[in-house]
Amino acid sequence: MPACIRVYRVYRCSLSWKWSRGLSSGAARACFGKSEIAGWCLENYNAGVTKPQGKLCDRLLSSTGFHNTKSSCSKSQSEVRTFSSQAGAGNSGQEDDELEDGFSDLEKPSHVAQESTSGDESESDDDLISRSELSGEEDVAEDIQNELEALGTETDVEVKKSPETSAMAKAILDAPASLVSTVLDKWVEEGNEVTQNEVSLTMFQLRIRRFFIKALQLSEWVESTKHLEFNEKNYASRLDLIAKVHGISRAEQYLKQIPKSFRGEIVYRTLLANYVSCTNVKKSEELFNKIKELEFPMTCFTCNQMLILYKRVDKKKIADVLLLMEKENIKPTIFTYQILIDVKGQSNDILGMEQIVETLKAEGLEPNSKIQTSLARYYALGGLKDKAEAILKEMEGDDIKKRRWVCHLLLPIYASLGWEDEVGRIWKVCEPNPQARECMAAIEAWGQLKRIENAEAAFDKLLEKVKKPTSRHFAALMKVYADNKMSAKGNDLVKRMVDSGCKIEPLAWDAVVKLYVRAGEVEKAVSILKKAIKQKTGKPLLFSSYLSVMDKYANRGDVHSAEKIFLMMRQAGYTARLQQYQSLLHAYINAKAPAYGFSDRMKADKIFPNKALASKLAQVDAFRKSPLTELLE
Structure with missing residues (x-):
């Protein structure tokens, strides 16, 4: 049986198991009527019954069927900069009071914003934030894997088999960003040859260190x-680097400059x-359709x-993609x-997660370290300590x-x-000469x-290891202080x-905001948030930064302030x-205030309530109107 069909049938089985516990047989038949995996029409599997998607494959391929969800980043990165500056100015007619305890210093531009002149592994472009940070993801490795696969680098055998830093990469790493072209000219004058393999290997090594500015300069020099x-591949690499350094809008402009014969x-x-x-x-949806066209x-x-x-945005649409893969006989990787x-684990569908793993193994594949880490984490979150331990011991060898x-x-x-002894045992292996990631x-x-x-001792070790710490390093300890x-x-x-001179990036701003939110000083957190917005870096603050403040206002029943944060998030792009509406509705409930037109607002944003949100909507519907039923249909 082809893998693309096997994985879909696994989904059918796991969803059927969950439905037998939580939904009527009639509802299950309604969803199964169209496809083996149309059960993805349930958002997060326990979100309540929605309409079957109908001709899912046809909708996926049509130009109109895809465009029923608004973008959460509908502007380019450069346009987000404008939104950010407006967000800071438009929320209040008065200037923010100066923050206490030196926090007004955060508004000052960093006096050190250039790349490091060293090749230390932790010293990536400090004026660039990784894509994983912008999306709130913590695992940079997955992001690197994704971008290298996009460029076809994962298929370059010579690159994969070269663990040592190339001669060209060493020359670039030892040079300031402003002198990359000069250093490369000198490198050639010394008799070194510029080959495709040398350039590919150097580009790979700059990327895994997150030196995007230097990588872009190398591409331009070549x-x-x-x-x-x-x-x-060279043109694709340049486009990717332009997007990272200058934003999506510039990358789109560069696409038009690529010779048509190379626009593949x-x-x-x-x-x-x-x-x-x-x-x-x-x-994303428009470009996906264009690739088909x-x-x-x-x-x-x-x-x-x-x-x-x-x-990230709409799990029930995963069915559309899986059905297309089945139709096109595309083998899962x-x-x-x-x-x-990850989708199964996030939904706490442990049985479904395990069935996917079994399918993976049946196809002759073995879980890699990323998958093993995910399995162990979801087992731990689900309270299945024995299963989590078994995975961890397997990883240890x-x-x-x-x-x-x-x-x-x-x-x-x-x-x-909660196994402190195990943490101490693993850290003891690393502590004498730890890597930055350790x-x-x-x-x-x-x-x-x-x-x-x-934690503080590990942070001191980190500062000993890196020559130029970034705000991401400080954010790690800041999060510890915030949580406590x-x-x-x-x-x-x-x-x-x-004082260290590092530029404050969204991940660090997020840690500072949450520090004060969790300490109960929400007004100070909002002041920090507004100052962060005023930083015209073109990099949006994390979604979670806004949401943490909004949740605090919701707990207080402060509807006015919660609505202001909701607006700030819109202005930021x-x-x-669903999480925003859940938080906002919580504010109305705690304020014992009717939320007039709340259902219509959600409809306009193509947001459909799960069971928990639907029950809360009933609490704030002053007239107990029936539109709620229409919304769920």
Whole structure:
């Protein structure tokens, strides 16, 4: 049986099992009437019954059927900058009071904004934030894997087999960003040859270090000096780097400059990956349809991008993508299984998650470290400690010292299980000479266990390891202070961060905002939020930063302030999501105020309530009107 059909039947079985517990047989038959996996029409599997999707495959391929969800990043990154500045100015007619304890320093531009001149592994472009941070994801490795696959780099055998830093990469890493072209000219004058393999390997090594500015300068130098004749992969790489450094709008302009003969599937899927990265639903769907219209081969990578997108914004649409894969006989990759396992795990569908793993193995594949980490984490969250431990021990192997590379994955999961001895055992292996990522994992782990001194010691180790810490490094300890409501220590850490000269990025702003929210100082958190918005960096604040403040106002029953945060999120480029409406409705309930027109607002935003939200809507519907029934139909 083809893999693309096997995985769908697994979904049918797991969904059928859940329905037998929570839905009527009539509802189940209604969803199953169209397809084996049309059960994806249930949002998050327990969100309540919605209409069957009808001709899902046909809708997926039609130009109109896809456009029923607004983009949460409908503007380019450069346009988001305008939204951000307006958001800061439009919410109040008065200037914010100066923050206490030196927090007004956060508004000052950093006096150090250039790239490091060192090749240390942790010193990536400090004026660029990784795509994973913008989307709120914590695992940078998945993002790297995705972008390299988009460019076809994962198929370059020479690149994969080269663990050592190339001579060209060493020259670039040792140079300031402003002198990359000069250093490369000198490198050639010294008799070094510029080959396609050397350039590909160097580009790969710059990317995994997140040196996007230098990578872009390398690409520009190679083309301007005509050392190599550009192929489609070279153009795709340039487009991807432009999107990262200058924003989506500039990347779109560059696409028009690429010779038509080189505007192939790799170039378009690279642009698609960048649209998905910033959760631009409208443009992602439009480009997906254009790829079909241009009659490029429909690849699993392209479908995976849509799965990633809908995993974030609309899980019931995953059915559309899976049905298309079935129709086109597209074989799932290990990354496809990884996405679907995450969807199942996030929905606490442990049985479904396990069935996906069995299907993966039946296809001759083995779970990689990313999948193993996800399984262990979801088992831990579900209280299945024995199963989580079995996965973790399998990852460790017989000798953890020989599998040192998994230590940073193990630390947070052992901490989530509450096993302090295991965290101490793993950290003892790393502590004498820790990698930066191991220090970050240790900070998180000790923070979960409320061992603050240990987390601080791991942070000190991190500062010893890196020559130029970024705000992402400070944010790791800031999160520990926020989770433990230690505002005084958080205040001191922010001062250290500012004094270090590193640029404050969204992940760090998020940690500072949550520090004060969790300490009960929501007004100070809002002041920090507004100051962060005024920073004209073109990088949007994290969704969770706004939502944490909104939730605090909701708990207080402060409808006016909660509505203001809702508006700020719109101005920042975020479209409405279910979580926002849940928080906002909670504010109305706590204020004992009727939410007139709330159902209509949700309809306008294409947001459909789950069972929990539907029951709350009834509480605030002053006249108990029937439109709620219409909304659920």
